[in-house]
Amino acid sequence: MEILRLALDNLLSPPVLGFALGLVAVLVGGDLRLPDAVYQGLSMYLLLAIGIKGGVALRASSVGDVILPTIAAIGLGVLIPVLAYLILRRATPLSGLDRGAIAAHYGSTSLVTFTAALVFLEASSIAVEGFVTTLLAVMEIPGIVVGLLLAGRAADRSLSWGASLHEILVGKSILLLVGGLVLGVLTGASGYERVEPFFGALFVGILTLFLVELGTLAGRRLPDLKTAGIGLPIFAILFPILAGTMGVTAGSLAGLSVGGATILGVLSASASYIAAPAAVRLALPEANPGYYLTASLGITFPFNLVIGIPLYLEIAQVVGG
Amino acid sequence: MEILRLALDNLLSPPVLGFALGLVAVLVGGDLRLPDAVYQGLSMYLLLAIGIKGGVALRASSVGDVILPTIAAIGLGVLIPVLAYLILRRATPLSGLDRGAIAAHYGSTSLVTFTAALVFLEASSIAVEGFVTTLLAVMEIPGIVVGLLLAGRAADRSLSWGASLHEILVGKSILLLVGGLVLGVLTGASGYERVEPFFGALFVGILTLFLVELGTLAGRRLPDLKTAGIGLPIFAILFPILAGTMGVTAGSLAGLSVGGATILGVLSASASYIAAPAAVRLALPEANPGYYLTASLGITFPFNLVIGIPLYLEIAQVVGG
Amino acid sequence: MEILRLALDNLLSPPVLGFALGLVAVLVGGDLRLPDAVYQGLSMYLLLAIGIKGGVALRASSVGDVILPTIAAIGLGVLIPVLAYLILRRATPLSGLDRGAIAAHYGSTSLVTFTAALVFLEASSIAVEGFVTTLLAVMEIPGIVVGLLLAGRAADRSLSWGASLHEILVGKSILLLVGGLVLGVLTGASGYERVEPFFGALFVGILTLFLVELGTLAGRRLPDLKTAGIGLPIFAILFPILAGTMGVTAGSLAGLSVGGATILGVLSASASYIAAPAAVRLALPEANPGYYLTASLGITFPFNLVIGIPLYLEIAQVVGG
């Protein structure tokens, strides 16, 4: 079967193997973390590179093509955390506060999962609309806001919004992503050509290195699983499938190609582990990182990386074919 | 008009847009600084890459071609700070000490402006003599020395030379630039070929990343503008045009091509923001960095990057054509 | 003569010139060290890149080809430190403890020497078996263990093995090298193709930058030479020739090609300056780093880099031709 072959290809691709390497290193008692400064530098590189590449492609898109998918993305960004919050009430004994915190993570998106999906689709020769990076940027924030609102209501207290929200909006992620997009739109294909050896050709290799680090971080989260009960890991696997299917379907309805719908599925299914943890930690310090980080980084992230991405493609092919 | 098209191309080139991104980030309250270690690593990369590339090209130059331009460069390195010092006396109410400090900056050169000019000329398919990197190295120090001497005379005190000067000469900038030159001369084209993917192909991309950082630093300097009075910003724009014209003319007279004369103009017009600040800070601690850094990094640097470089090319085409 | 031409090519190759640059910088009172975080990041890159490339090549090797060379490598890993220990007793007045410490270094291997040899052979168009990286991994540890055992016997005390050995085995070097090998085997040529621009094309350039740093470190060790007596520097030059010849011969007998035998010679001749110092420092704190680091990093490393590598190739051509 085609899908199995793609899944296997994905499993044996350097980025996914890099993740496995980092994880195994933790299990045997080692530690393959990059130095902090290098990790931060690489993550700035990834954001800027994704942004620029998206911007160059966006330039070629007509506004008409972009509108419906963008509306779909915002709608998913609001809907998904509400759904996550409600399902977690059934599936786990967690407090409303912890459920809101988790919902904020699943409402937002994961840059690296998105990136790995692009790399996967490219390797599978499946075209993707240029403007999907815009969808990534658009979906980063709303889910976090909704999740925090739910948690705030549950905790029956007002949140110290001002600070946290401003800190996210002018945080490095959004600035680099949006800045890269604008840079890409302005410089166009001829300008991009000259930075392609850096921002383009190196991309998969640097992503591989980066995933070694993420594997290490995910590995460190695994011990926390024991304290979280069985409901949370189940949620962290089944919920992405649900959200991913919703994303793929919405994408198809909004007119995206098979590749584009897959990406919207990936964005919906993925859980943030950079912007959301920071925001949640500041606004909801009482929520337990042992729950939200373990679920998003320890389970959902590797699940999407290995199984989710080819699965959403398969769904997109069925839905959109 | 050809020059306007080139200027627009320059404005929309990835490095210049990267600078703008860093600047805008500061204005909206964000911060896109690279981690310190990465910034230092990248700046070592740029120096070494420029040096090696220059050395490979230098190998092909005859000594006869190099002599006159080198003498011109040294002459400019002495003349420009004196001129800056005298003009600042008319244009601003600054003390002799602060004027000497500023003169030291304009007498020296800016690696990144030089680099951006090379990238610009390459993109415009204009040839440049291989040995211009030698001129960069030659012009780095004399202007600083002259500026410090002027300030020392004004302050009527002797400077603690020994330490500062030694610290500059064996500082990383000079060592990497000159070391890279020698390395390039020795390894030649066949050796260079094997490191070209790293030192050559990545150059424009890494420069872009580096300029994001410089945009941030420049943006942080802007508030200081208010306290400096109107004379200084005017100086920081008009003086480079004067010095750049002198550089272009001297270059033409010394037999440089249009591209080479443009580069000598750029070297003359640009103000140091690495070697000079360090030397001035050590030798003239009373001078106010709010003046010299704001002028060189906050105004002259972006001015040259966006307007100056194509302007000096236009002048070189008029003078040398 | 062919060998002289190769040696000269090697001497003027960017990596060797980079080493010289770092060394000269120290001699003139400067310092070209990379920021710590960058140095560590680059060294992780080199290990992983070597591992992956080796793994991709290993996939094409038959088990039959690998067995004999592996046995030879382990044998050399045990024999070399014993030999070093005995010879040092004749050649120097060092204590058994210090001799054991040095033996541990020469029993293990140097990643960068190995890497430089690969780059050299590639530039000389001499083929190398894909599995030589396996030999590197196999030879890293046994020599250290034997050296420590000899020192422990001499000092008549038991070592705090447990901790030190575990710390080496799950240290970053081994994990990245072996992890990279496995990653390369699994992803194969088609996966490697996509990360080649990062892990392949950049390799020589990054190695050059890395060697600037090592040159600095070696330069700092040179003053220690004075206190060590004349026996040690002589040992640090002659012993590698002996061990290298043994390695080349064993490699030829084990069926390796000229290129492969050269590499086994290089592995035998090279002295560790990362894994061994760490292990020795922990297990034998009384041993003087002024001896073992100066010998391995200050003398043997540059000797192999400049003279040893082409020499072992010449020997391999004589022995295997």
Place this chain on the structure above:
Amino acid sequence: MSTTPPTHGHVALLTIVAESILEPRLERELRACGASGWTVTAARGEGSRNRRVGDLDGGNVRIESLVSNDTAAAVMQRLADDYFTHYAIVAWVADVAVHRSERYI
């Protein structure tokens, strides 16, 4: 042996170690309580709770500030009120001698 070095006055040296995400907030607290400056170094650490998310964005920060005793006490009180319970944070105060203590008080 005298244990008080002969300089010109004593002030409090307040040191705070916290997950790095809190840095901007802590600096606002310091300023609000009257500190005129501080020094920040990057750090990592282990503690009894380990509830931070700092792994993901740069570990801990170590902030130290020369302040008057009153300012030190005020900051400590702010930390006790709003931070110690939920965040990964520790703080301590030492007595140190400085040149021209007026500058910090």
Place this chain on the structure above:
Amino acid sequence: MSTTPPTHGHVALLTIVAESILEPRLERELRACGASGWTVTAARGEGSRNRRVGDLDGGNVRIESLVSNDTAAAVMQRLADDYFTHYAIVAWVADVAVHRSERYI
């Protein structure tokens, strides 16, 4: 001017600077002697011996830990027994004020 800031108790602040290779061992020693947490920063330095190999792997580490006086003394004794002689290491103990000193004792 009172030199004791008005917080809730005094503990020992033990600081150890050592070649980075020793970090895991020192953390084991700290834990064994009763420390419940510590903060680590990267450092470099110069000393009278300079026998470390740290140049090659990241210089020194600076570990500080709030502990009881007994724990501080026990760790110091361990260092004197097994570390000071052969390794590049220095350590000192200061007296500092903390909020809720029970937490560290």
Place this chain on the structure above:
Amino acid sequence: MSTTPPTHGHVALLTIVAESILEPRLERELRACGASGWTVTAARGEGSRNRRVGDLDGGNVRIESLVSNDTAAAVMQRLADDYFTHYAIVAWVADVAVHRSERYI
């Protein structure tokens, strides 16, 4: 509760925070005044003047040195004479307990 940990002697711990460009000079001053070693960490900070150029080359350094009280006083005097006025620099001295204080005096 005794506040003096039972170790073997007291020395001064001098800490200097300054723009990084000054590091070589400060180390020369330390050595000239009798310090036998020091530990350096990278730092950044805010102060009342902010006149440094350190942004461009690596922020501040934080140098700490165990010294005799006399050395601490001598260094402080050197700083007051030549550094405090024009450079971005602060310094303080604490009293700490060490093992074998003779080593630092």
